[in-house]
Amino acid sequence: MPELPEVETIARQLRARGVEGKTILSVKVGWAPTVTPFSAAAFSAAIEGTTIDRISRVGKWMMLSLGSGKTIMIHLRMSGSFSMEKGSHDRIVLKLSDGLTLYYRDTRKFGRWKLVDDPDVVLRGLGPDALTRRFTLNYFAAAMKKRHRMIKPLILDQAIVAGLGNIYADEALWESKIHPERRSDSLSDEELAKLFKAIKHVLKVGVKNRGTSLGAGKTNYRDVEGESGGHRAEVNAYGKSGTPCARCETILEKIVVAQRGTTFCPTCQSL
DNA sequence: GAAGACCTGCTA
DNA sequence: TAGCAGGTCTTC
Numbered sequence: 106m107p108e109l110p111e112v113e114t115i116a117r118q119l120r121a122r123g124v125e126g127k128t129i130l131s132v133k134v135g136w137a138p139t140v141t142p143f144s145a146a147a148f149s150a151a152i153e154g155t156t157i158d159r160i161s162r163v164g165k166w167m168m169l170s171l172g173s174g175k176t177i178m179i180h181l182r183m184s185g186s187f188s189m190e191k192g193s194h195d196r197i198v199l200k201l202s203d204g205l206t207l208y209y210r211d212t213r214k215f216g217r218w219k220l221v222d223d224p225d226v227v228l229r230g231l232g233p234d235a236l237t238r239r240f241t242l243n244y245f246a247a248a249m250k251k252r253h254r255m256i257k258p259l260i261l262d263q264a265i266v267a268g269l270g271n272i273y274a275d276e277a278l279w280e281s282k283i284h285p286e287r288r289s290d291s292l293s294d295e296e297l298a299k300l301f302k303a304i305k306h307v308l309k310v311g312v313k314n315r316g317t318s319l320g321a322g323k324t325n326y327r328d329v330e331g332e333s334g335g336h337r338a339e340v341n342a343y344g345k346s347g348t349p350c351a352r353c354e355t356i357l358e359k360i361v362v363a364q365r366g367t368t369f370c371p372t373c374q375s376l
Numbered sequence: 377g378a379a380g381a382c383c384t385g386c387t388a
Numbered sequence: 389t390a391g392c393a394g395g396t397c398t399t400c
Contacts, residue, residue: 106394138382165395182395184384194384213383215395258377263396270394319394322386326394343394364378366392 106319106326107181109165109235109268110311111334115187116162118329119207122189127201128156129171136196139211140218151220152177157201163234164267168224178219178227184324185209185216188331194323212323235268235308245304246297249289256292257285258363260304268308271365272317272343277303279342284374285362311336319344342368 107115119125129152134145143151156172169177179185188195188208197209197218209216221227232248233239248265249256259265261274269277278285280303283296292300311317316334318326326334341351346359346368355372 108394111394180395182382183393211383212385213393215382217396254377261395272394317394320386324385324393365395 106183106270106324107165107185107316108270108273108311109162109308110273110314110336111316111326111328112162112165112167112181113236113312114315114328114334115181116160116167119160119187122329123203123205124157124201124207125160126156126158127203127205129153129199130202131200133198134196135198136211136214138214139196139209139216140220143220148218148220151175163228164231164263165270166224166227166231174222176221176224178221178224179209180217180219181211182213182215182217184213185211186327187329188327189329190331231263231267232265233267235266235304236312240266240305242298242301245301246294249292249297252289254289255285255362256283256287256289256300257365257367259289260300261363261365266304269304271367272340273304273307273311275343275368276307276341278374279369280307282373284376285360285367285369286376310339314339317343342370344368 132149132153134140137145140148157169158172159170161168167179188210192210194210194212195208196211199207257274260269281299283300314336315328316326317336318333346357350357350370353372355370357368358371359368
């Protein structure tokens with residue numbers, strides 16, 4: 106679930122909670138496959154006693170830069186989250202200095218913590234982060250024009266632009282009135298500019314609203330404080346099939362595009 | 377491209 | 389009980 110706005114929210118809240126600067130006193134790994142490429146014991150041994158100097162984010166990756174020089178790269182995948190309080194499905198527990206305890210929760214167990222010497226080895230496989238100045242209209246338009254693929258899977262491709270997931274991809278396409286199955290090289294300059302702007306816009310507003318939570322339950326997104334994301338009220342397409350389009354009242358349709366559920370307005374976003 | 381794998385839990 | 393889920397990876 107977590108896409109760029111959710112990961113950004115979590116990173117900000119961990120900073121606000123004072124996690125930067127703390128020492129990792131002890132580590133408990135409850136689901137060994139979460140940590141890679143080490144065993145749970147080797148992973149714990151490698152990070153115990155070091156400090157968390159800095160928390161940063163690129164795309165959907167969150168990085169903890171350690172005093173040891175290594176970096177923990179965290180990907181939340183579908184259900185990863187953080188809390189300062191014990192809960193169910195806590196997969197990793199970090200006891201920090203000053204009495205702080207960090208709980209990494211992940212119901213579906215897809216999330217991964219990679220301990221690396223050099224984060225660039227992972228990050229160079231990503232396109233520019235969608236909310237940075239490195240992600241420009243020129244770059245985006247050129248990348249779309251040189252491919253002949255459906256637009257939705259292309260904007261979900263992290264190697265092209267990092268940060269969008271299924272929710273914000275549907276939102277950006279709805280906002281720019283582009284059908285998710287349009288071929289990328291069939292889009293006009295004007296459409297590309299609109300889509301580019303919409304991508305930045307939906308993510309920015311998503312961050313402002315502290316991400317999107319769809320409902321209740323253990324796999325639903327919660328921020329570090331246990332709160333739901335406020336962006337749900339702003340969602341226009343994702344998860345709203347069968348309800349009227351906020352622009353034209355046409356009933357939104359759900360289809361499958363590249364194996365992902367996709368909601369769009371058949372009138373505003375015609376092929 | 378598509379389909380399956382990795383997992384658990386919610387919803388219909 | 390079947391189908392689906394905010395993500396990515398591997399193997400056709």
